[in-house]
Amino acid sequence: MADKVLMKGNEALAEAAILAGCRHFFGYPITPQTELAAYMAKKMPKLGGTYLQAESEIAAINMVLGASSAGVRVMTSSSSPGISLKSEGISYMAGSDLPALIVNVQRGGPGLGGIQPGQADYWQATKAPGHGDFHLIVFAPSTVQEMVDLVYKAFELGDKFRTPVMILADGMLGQMMEPVTLPSALTAVPDEKPWAASGHANKRKKNIINSLYLDPNLLEKTILERRKRYDQITAEEQRCEEVQCEDAEIVVVAYGASARVSRSAVNQARAEGIKAGLLRPITLWPFPTDAIARLAKSAAAFLTVEMSMGQMVDDVRLAVNGARPVAFYGRTGGVIPTPAEVLTAMKSLIGG
Amino acid sequence: MKKDLNLLLAGFGGQGLLFAGKVIAYCGLIENRQLSWLPSYGPEMRGGTANCGVCISDEPIGSPLVVAPNQLIVMNLPSLEKFVNAVPSDGLILVDSTMIPATVSRTDVTVRCVPSTALAESNGLKGLANIVLVGTLFSEYEFCAYDTLVEAIRKSVPASKTEMFDLNIRALRLGLEYN
Structure with a gap:
């Protein structure tokens, strides 16, 4: 087993995402999440990955949507008010069956609220992370070690069920340091993504990533199909x-x-x-x-x-x-x- | 059985309290114990009080927020006033008496006044009053082995500033040997 190191929750989560093969990060700075983005800014260019500070949270989440459409492992992170801005894009991603990791290092709200730790985004995360009939898988770490371990789980389940996954942390977990054992790096991101719009080279039928269905019967069919996956998640993935x-x-x-x-x-x-x-x-x-x-x-x-x-x-x-x-x-x-x-x-x- | 630590370090931003807390947290890591390090963050750091809580135990740490510190290190008057009554009976209060002219009137706690800022400056160790106080803490309350503390300083000082290691050890000794 690897030696334990002392890390802040925000930095440990970022390192775990890199170890899990995530090479694309799009975000916009906000306290108390900032160390996460700063860590990515430092590391991603050296790894040949993407760190991009977008012009807004809305732009960032839509870049996540685009990257996920192309089949790569991708994430964003923010804190409460920033997540509200991302909610439209999150809904589009759910409607397009796109996996991604979304991290919310919660602070006090509503509005701009404060910057000290909060947990008032529970309803948002679990009931209404955006408009429409959908859910996110939502993980709630309570140690820095769990901030790390749940990143792997989040990417894995996101790919398996083709859904965005949220890690709902808070300012205390983001800012505190604890001993943590980092997992070994994934050498290759598992799971072929045959649905991805990654270039068909005239060798297969084109893939279309979309959340617009003007025929209500067709839209209902996609929602009910997704509902079956939600039922499976509810049956298999409850953790406490x-x-x-x-x-x-x-x-x-x-x-x-x-x-x-x-x-x-x-x-x-x-x-x-x-x-x-x-x-x-x-x-x-x-x-x-x-x-x-x-x-x-x-x-x-x-x-x-x-x-x-x-x-x-x-x-x-x-x-x-x-x-x-x-x-x-x-x-x-x-x-x-x-x-x-x-x-x-x-x-x-x-x-x- | 090793001693539990439930420490709050408080003072102005820039006095190195978060760094001192990190050194102490590393002691827990090196001895393979449970620990947490939680800083205050946000506007209170910018010019106001900065503080940081460190817990070390053999049991999992519940709340890392140190609301009733068994050990308190204070380096400015607002912090002393804010936290002096939060320390439980039989607790330990370490005061930088260069920065805090006031005295502690409580008689149910151990109080050590160390002119750590003046001590550091007169020994060519400007900015290391924080580590002087870590030395005094260790002399009053041996929460780890001495070698662990030295190793913790080695880990906390950036690799590019090795000369800082010796200065930190000198500061540590000053606080440890101060009577």
């Missing part, structure tokens, strides 16, 4: 980590940075004799509904912790389906909750 959930009476559900805070709170609760556990979604879409529904049989109550006014809590409630109370605790606008606050919320849930 369960910490001390076996005998837990209260299960805290949290992802990303707030999962780290919640892990500290759960440990503190256990030290005080409270049977607490943590369920940490690693995929936000597909949401780990099955694991939560299973725990709804053994746990007495759920507490969802987010750096928002309460967004993922909707999906927890749908998964619990009324079987148990589901409470919420959150801080928003760039404020990070403390373990003590989460512990207090846990106590008030079991006390009342």
Whole structure:
């Protein structure tokens, strides 16, 4: 195994993308994501790849669309307001069945908001990353190591299911350093892409990449075909980590940075004799509904912790389906909750 | 059992607190322990206070945000005022007394006042007050082996500035031996 190195989340993610064979990056700078783009700017030219700072986020995502159409491994990264600008292009990519990695290092919103860490883009990422009937696969890392590991998974699943994939991180994960083991480099990007518009040289039928279907029956057919892939993703790709959930009476559900805070709170609760556990979604879409529904049989109550006014809590409630109370605790606008606050919320849930 | 570190370093931007934090984080890496390093970022760094939290443990690090530091290194008055009461009882506060004329009135914590900025300057080590304080931290709270700390400095100093390594070690010794 390779030696551990100390890296910022943003830089580790960028290095992982390079190791995974991504040679094309299009973006526009924004805090707290900037180190990711800066790393690409430094490395890509030396590797014969493309680093391009576009004139806007809208231009950048459409360059991603173009590169993906040609069949190459491609990515972009931004932070909350920038992702909103990219949403039109993301929808076009989903409608064109194009894989790509889109990274959102979230900050507080709405509007320009702030630059401190946030998790208020959950609804955007999982419910409405653009107009129309579609989903992204959404990963939520909570360590720098996971920022790396999920990049490989994101490219792999994007190619397999022909869909854009989002890594939904936050400013804390982007800025912090942790020890990380980098994977070995992929020598060749796997998967032939017979659908790519990469030049047919008069040897095959031309490929057309398009999201415009004026015949509603034809459009419906493409959506239903895509829906089958979504069903397969939902059945096969739900991921989460369960910490001390076996005998837990209260299960805290949290992802990303707030999962780290919640892990500290759960440990503190256990030290005080409270049977607490943590369920940490690693995929936000597909949401780990099955694991939560299973725990709804053994746990007495759920507490969802987010750096928002309460967004993922909707999906927890749908998964619990009324079987148990589901409470919420959150801080928003760039404020990070403390373990003590989460512990207090846990106590008030079991006390009342 | 090795000691856990739950350290906050705070001061002005430019005092090298993020670098000092990185040196300490490398100590955790070298000894193959769990660790996190989290800087403040954004406008508070530009002219205002800059701080950085470092956690080292044998258990996975939960929240990397250090809200109740067991060890606090402060290099300006606003940071002392902001964090002095966040340190739990029996904690350790290291104060750069060149930069902070005020005293700490708390009696339930260990306070070490080191004129690190003056010490560094009078020894030809301008800009290395941060590492002087790392030395004092080590002398008060041995969170790793001494050789680890030396190796961590080696890793943190850019390869192109090898002469800086010796200066950093001298600064470290100054803080370590200061009474």
